[in-house]
Amino acid sequence: MNEAEALAQRVSALDMDTETFRKIGHETVDRIADFWADVRQRPVNYGDDPEQAWGLVGRRGLPETGDDPSRILEEAFSSLAAGSLLNGHPKFFGYITAGAAPIGVVSELLAAGINPNCGGWPLSPVASAMEIQCVQWIAELTGYPAIGGGLLCSGGNMANMLGFWAARRAAFGAEVRTGGTSGLRPRVYAPTGTHTWLQKAVDLSGIGSENVVYVPTERDETMKVAELDRLISEDKANGLTPFLVVASGGTVSTGAVDDISAVRKVCDKHGLWLHVDGAYGAFAACLPDAPTGLKHLALADSVALDPHKWLYAPLEAGCTLVRNKQALYDAFGYRPPYYEFHLEDSDDWCNFYEVGVQNSRGFKALKVWCQLRQAGRAGYVESIGQDVRLAQAMARRVGEAPNMQLESCRLSIVCFRYVPPGVSLETEEGREYVNRLNQAILAETQNGGEGFVSNAVIQSEYFLRACIVNFRTRLSDVHEVVELCRATGERLDANLRART
Numbered sequence: 191m192n193e194a195e196a197l198a199q200r201v202s203a204l205d206m207d208t209e210t211f212r213k214i215g216h217e218t219v220d221r222i223a224d225f226w227a228d229v230r231q232r233p234v235n236y237g238d239d240p241e242q243a244w245g246l247v248g249r250r251g252l253p254e255t256g257d258d259p260s261r262i263l264e265e266a267f268s269s270l271a272a273g274s275l276l277n278g279h280p281k282f283f284g285y286i287t288a289g290a291a292p293i294g295v296v297s298e299l300l301a302a303g304i305n306p307n308c309g310g311w312p313l314s315p316v317a318s319a320m321e322i323q324c325v326q327w328i329a330e331l332t333g334y335p336a337i338g339g340g341l342l343c344s345g346g347n348m349a350n351m352l353g354f355w356a357a358r359r360a361a362f363g364a365e366v367r368t369g370g371t372s373g374l375r376p377r378v379y380a381p382t383g384t385h386t387w388l389q390k391a392v393d394l395s396g397i398g399s400e401n402v403v404y405v406p407t408e409r410d411e412t413m414k415v416a417e418l419d420r421l422i423s424e425d426k427a428n429g430l431t432p433f434l435v436v437a438s439g440g441t442v443s444t445g446a447v448d449d450i451s452a453v454r455k456v457c458d459k460h461g462l463w464l465h466v467d468g469a470y471g472a473f474a475a476c477l478p479d480a481p482t483g484l485k486h487l488a489l490a491d492s493v494a495l496d497p498h499k500w501l502y503a504p505l506e507a508g509c510t511l512v513r514n515k516q517a518l519y520d521a522f523g524y525r526p527p528y529y530e531f532h533l534e535d536s537d538d539w540c541n542f543y544e545v546g547v548q549n550s551r552g553f554k555a556l557k558v559w560c561q562l563r564q565a566g567r568a569g570y571v572e573s574i575g576q577d578v579r580l581a582q583a584m585a586r587r588v589g590e591a592p593n594m595q596l597e598s599c600r601l602s603i604v605c606f607r608y609v610p611p612g613v614s615l616e617t618e619e620g621r622e623y624v625n626r627l628n629q630a631i632l633a634e635t636q637n638g639g640e641g642f643v644s645n646a647v648i649q650s651e652y653f654l655r656a657c658i659v660n661f662r663t664r665l666s667d668v669h670e671v672v673e674l675c676r677a678t679g680e681r682l683d684a685n686l687r688a689r690t
């Protein structure tokens with residue numbers, strides 16, 4: 191075949207006939223279905239040994255020639271199913287990672303199949319409308335004013351950063367986008383222990399991490415609001431420029447929620463933007479018995495939420511909500527001559543590239559939109575509520591179990607530890623030993639693959655931490671994980687003492 195014929199009858203290495211596509215699609219869906227059907231029987235954890243992981247991947251250079259798609263997918267599936275930390279396992283309580291809701295998984299395939307570019311309205315009219323609607327639904331679910339704006343993004347870090355940049359622009363005006371913040375001496379206030387997105391944000395924006403003021407917290411991790419007020423006043427008196435207060439809508443370690451209404455008063459007094467980091471907790475605002483702080487989310491100028499946490503969306507999906515949608519256009523808008531994407535001003539359409547950092551954008555909203563439709567408000571209220579009640583049941587079981595000590599239970603996070611008989615937490619030595627023992631319990635249980643918890647360090651003391659954002663978890667699962675930790679503690683304690 192000469193070049194002209196080859197071009198005339200082009201068959202690309204990436205193209206695929208309809209029947210082959212159906213076949214590999216069905217095969218993959220069947221594998222995932224089987225994987226979920228027996229996920230409970232699988233070890234939660236694979237372990238973190240790089241050699242083991244590379245053994246499954248197989249070290250090889252870029253293949254010169256292609257391979258059979260069915261075989262490639264089968265190999266990829268087997269390696270991934272065997273070699274992953276299974277956050278969809280009913281006894282996975284680590285970090286804050288949810289298993290993926292099935293409809294979300296299938297909708298990812300659909301989103302990729304149509305492949306709208308959700309950067310510009312004309313490139314994705316229906317998809318962009320669905321994203322606008324998805325953001326409104328998230329606002330409705332959490333009691334945030336639906337007249338505001340927002341967008342989907344990669345996760346909590348990015349969602350928080352978008353709020354941060356909106357605050358920066360709102361505080362310092364359009365000039366900050368051309369002249370930067372040199373000479374302005376900006377200051378940000380956040381509770382001690384705020385997630386590292388804030389360090390990245392002040393670093394990347396040139397404000398510098400020295401200009402984050404960490405406000406002291408109570409033992410329950412909530413911000414001391416009187417201290418916040420005092421620190422702001424002190425900075426103002428010294429010629430610095432406070433512009434942003436970050437409050438917690440559920441901390442990573444213990445699920446603490448700040449008193450948002452009290453923090454709002456301080457922000458109003460000093461004229462500051464209030465951003466709530468609700469990456470984990472904000473969805474719990476839908477519960478009738480939500481912590482009071484979450485009932486006041488609407489007082490925040492911006493809120494970050496993570497649908498890949500408590501909406502159980504497959505990674506990735508974050509979401510930023512802002513009370514004044516113009517704030518995002520002001521912070522991120524540019525209108526280059528190569529995009530003639532503008533219709534008449536209205537709330538009915540949006541070029542998402544103008545309201546965030548990304549230009550080309552995938553259709554992350556579809557999975558969240560489908561999940562919100564499948565469960566409805568009632569379905570989410572029930573499921574999030576059940577996660578909370580399972581955490582409370584777990585806390586009660588910790589309270590009843592011998593030698594187990596409960597530290598806290600907030601939202602769906604339980605912090606606890608094993609304290610062996612005869613060891614006093616009153617002495618430095620005793621506390622030291624209990625810290626080491628619980629670190630060992632964590633390592634041992636994570637390696638064992640029967641259940642998975644992570645840890646929290648609260649005022650230099652080490653705790654085991656279970657976070658339940660897991661629609662597959664049942665009562666027996668939380669009970670079994672408590673017993674796993676207790677029995678492991680008992681055994682490790684005996685070993686450690688035998689050695690000394």
Ligand SMILES: *Cc1c(COP(=O)(O)O)cnc(C)c1O
Pocket residue numbers: 286344345346347348350385387440441442467468469470471496508
């Ligand atoms: C998870 C979390 C983050 C980070 O979110 P990612 O989705 O991992 O980027 C930030 N803040 C809080 C409170 C979180 O729980």
